[in-house]
Amino acid sequence: MALSLHVNGQAHPVSADPDTPLLYVLRNELGLKGPKFGCGLGECGACTVLVEGSPVRSCVLPVASFAERVVTTLEGLGDADNPHPLQQAFIDEQAAQCAYCIPGMIMSAQALLSRVPEPSEAQIRQALMANLCGCGTHVRILRAVQRAARAMAGERRV
Amino acid sequence: MSGFSRRRFLQGCSAALVVGFSLVRPVSSLAAQALGADAPDKPIDGEQLDAWLVVRDDGHVVVYSGKVELGTGIETALRQIVAEELGVAFAATSLVQGDTQLTPNQGVTAGSKTIQVGGRQLRRAAATAREALRLRAAEVLGVPGDALQLHDGRASVRERPEQAVTYAELIGGRSFDQPVDRSAPLLEPASYRLVGTSVPRVDIPPKLFGEFSFVQDIRLPGMLHGRVIRPPITGVSALEVKIESIDDSALPEGVQVVRRGAFLGVVAENEWAAIQAARSLKVQWSHDVALPEMERLYDYLEALPARTSRIVDRGELHPQFEAAAQVLEARYEWPYQNHDSIGPSCAVADVRDDEITVWSGTQGPHQLRQVLAALAERPKEAIRVIYAEASGCYGHNGADDVAGDALLMSQAVGRPVRVQWSREDEHGWNPKGPAMRMRLRGALNDAGEVRGWHFRNWTPTHSTRPGPDGGDRALLAGMLIHGMPEFSRHVGGDRNAPIDYRFEHCRVEVNWLKVADTPLRPSALRGLGAVQNCFANESFFDELAHAAGRDPLQMRLQYLDDPRARAVLEAAAERADWQAARRGEQRWREGTASGRGVAYARYENENAYVAVIADVEVSERGVKVTRVTVGHDCGLIINPDGVRNQVEGNVVQAISRTLKEQVVFGREGVTSLEWGAYPLITFAEVPEVDIILIDRPGEPSVGAGEAASAPIPAAIGNAIFDATGLRLRQAPFTRQRLLAVRDA
Amino acid sequence: MAISRPGRLSTGLASLVVLAASTLCAAAAQQEGDESLARGEYLARAGNCLSCHTREGGAPFAGGVPFETPFGMLYSTNITPDRDTGLGQWSDEDFVRALHEGVGRQGEHLYPAFPYTAYTKMSRDDVLAIKRYLDGIEPVAYQPPENRLRFPFNQRATLAVWKLVNFEAGRFQPDPQASDEVNRGAYLSDAVSHCGECHTPRTLTQGLDAQQHYAGATQQGWTAWNITSHARGIGDWSQEKLVRYLATGHLRGEAVAGGPMAEVTSDSLSWLSDADIRAIASYLKQLPAREGTVPARSEIEPASPDPDDPAHGLFVAACESCHYPDDRGLGGPYPSSFPNYSAVRDPAGTNLIRVMLDGLVRGGRADPAFMPAYRDLLTDEQIAELATYIGQRFGGHGTIFSADDVAALRD
């Protein structure tokens, strides 16, 4: 029986074997490029998506588990015309080198900001703990998340 | 000069590249888009101006670069250089990179040479084009060339700006048909408006919206997914292995097995099926290899037959050591290290009867094309390699190898195949930054002056890239089919082996080892030997300073004449508030001790100058770097924020390499096959980074991609010594090593 | 040398592909039909000679595995038939004496890290079958490091005294009251697989405490659980569950073998016949119940998460991203049912911390489990914070772990 996935505000019928990790379905059936394959072991965070607000490793969890869930990928946050404050902040801080890890970073950061709107630096470091970056962009990533938090706080106050 | 000719290569309109990408558009469709055509006969000979840039009908300038974007921001920086020199708006440029059909061969993108060399080539081309346009405009406007000003895509008469002609009118859609003029005058740096400013990187936004296609994201119609199955002797140098038998009884239906020699892959319609198939295939391999025990690695390396090359031999060493008041000796060791690419290597190949197209994250598309031709047994003209960005590579990772894998699989199944390496493939099989041992001996006189300096190291070449030797055996697939090549190159192991200090009596010897003798397959990793050699040199300098009772910063300044070298040290020292008296006060027993260390290097002894001051905290739990201050001079800065980004990356990655990273191997090869066993720095460990960039508009730009990596390890080691009195001479400086040195 | 490829990952993770120790197969293949040889191989499996006699990166059975014991640092011996460094010159009698009496070839007393206290119960035929098998494997010249023993244990004579108190030689005696199956299970568990070496607590003199047979103990930095029929042991596991666990080391959502038990299941138990596994389970199920220190699942009440707990953020990033422990869970191989796991309920937290440090690789006969080793990806402070949080939220205990607790389990 075909599964139905709810991703970025839309329902998608998918035909994959229910044991397939979500990541492959997002990338190959739905054509999304935000979630990245990095390790397939839950170690690096490149594949992170949000499930009802929580950061989840899509490379290890079977697609069948998501049938009843609301999944958000990088694409679901915003686009060039309407960037999410995190995306804007990463641009403003030029917080990327190769950028391969960045989608996962942004998703983990979004999970944090929705839980803790004005996090301390220590909280940001903690929330990104399990996201690896090989390029050493950490310093900028921290700054970008702080900037986004400020921007979002500003929005709320307006 | 005659008018420009209608560009032949703009006419052939093949939409092949654009059609067929249902989900994503590969990078090089940018080329097609830019040109409005596939331009099969555009010249790529770097002697020809048309190889480098094209002015379209609408005045937009397409720049062709054989150097590629590896996540360092060069797409932006190179456009800045061309836009500045040619006199067009930044936004009126775009860049096509790394396509064997469209871009000149500028060698591999490596060694921090993109701006230094590639930028210079483009600047020359842009200057040639500008002068050609000036001549043409002078003719059209009827004024002498030097009465014209050229900017924003127009040539106008300086006195009467309304009298003007646009570049599009002058040449739009036509070719220059002339060689690059090496003597074309270049703009004065003082007049720069664009170069030297932090233009935001053009590649970042699409990557943040999931719009950008990395090589991992390329999907072709009819494309299948391939996975490789590797022999158990993981990542070894002397790869001799045979497949005895394959049991494919557990394979799901529809999966094809591709085998050539000991190269083995599976191809399936769907990626997950391919992964499962690779796991369920049971293979009996035979091989004959037993690597040395890892604990004996460095003795093993030193005992190998070597070709010694004495690269510095100054003064009379022997009498100086005889007469010395103190002689110090030490040996330093650096382990095998991985490329930390977060995305494992990936490639897509489409092998057809008449042509082969390969999308790859290679650093050298033209070099790769050559070896792929050998692998495919087809003329190189039949192959087109198109660069598609991959995850950061920091040198020769699996990007070339996986292109070979994809090509073989596509050739076998007659459909386009995408091969994605697993994490295990990458950690196990990407070429490693080689392990090295360095031995140092130094002589001090009574006055605490350095009278003798003797450096030796043991290293294989740091490049086994596709290139001059090895043919297709420079690719993993080639090795598995034909066996190991001999690599005759000697690259990188000597990098920064010599020191800049003005020692009268000095000898530097590099002992080159044969690749096949060393346990793991080596190749270029950020900085090549500079990281290892600087670690030894700059740590040992500190040991001498300590023995001489001197402040290590002052002693460095004493032996450095070059004002630019002194300037980076002084800048860092001032910013970090270096206190000579601090040193040696703290001695760690228990609890936490803090310390600071300094190190300096001029990359390759002739490029960027870097001074680093590292602050550390040392406790029973290990070493934590709390702050790093960098003084950095890479000549004329094209894009300050871009340079800063690179330096930050170097610092953080080099800390990771210094404190944590080490490839672990057993008798049959690499056993550290994922991030748990080969850990990377995490957010908990990232220090504050403070960078002082010294801009030198009058000096040529040199690379900033790796220079700052080199002095980091020694700065940290020196800081640990400052905090604890313990000298760590073997990287990585893990907690176990720290405690072992303490308890020794 | 023909090697069948185990998909290798350092942590053995690609034992997602069935692990086949080459030498075993090769040796077995050469002399097919030799029943005692096959039995020897089978018993060597059941006795798990491989795990203790194969060091990381070393040849199978060549020894050199370090054991931190109360006696000092011991290294397992080379039991390949190499003449100089292995068993090449051992006679059958030498070998039988070692297993039955704990006496080496030179007449020296052996340290009980070598479980002759169990092997003494094996039949002479079975011991010799193992010898036959070991004689046929590839000889490897390797001399393990010298033992480093503490006084007074560096005096082999001390061992004689130890043995007097703690060791009784003698073959297994079947219990006439029990079924054949239970007796078979008892023989396998007590004599061959030496389960008690880890699962039975020790007395002051480091002997096995017969009164507390299989009641759980901590060895080498891992806790071996109470496996008696008490509710705090495996009392509420069905026979079927127990069989599945022993054969695979994994019960989805309930239990997973880690540390030494993971080795035992993948190197040993997963190779045994279904009948033998059932026999072991039957034996365990009928053992007298002994009280344990880890509350049963039914005794504890998980707490609801406290989002203000500073460790919560860490938990979300490092754990929840795969385990996703809300009331519905996400299923798949990553359990969200934390309270089911003894490691989580154990107020001592030993295995919980160890599993975070060392990760988990289970690739037995089926149903692989994998968890990354966070040893170098999290700091001691972070692991302590997580262990405390997990214990409080899911384990029904309030132990506060410190970075020092973690550091103590690190090496």
Ligand code: FES
């Ligand atoms: S790809 Fe999922 S955690 Fe690495």
Ligand code: FES
């Ligand atoms: S920016 Fe390249 S991995 Fe993070």
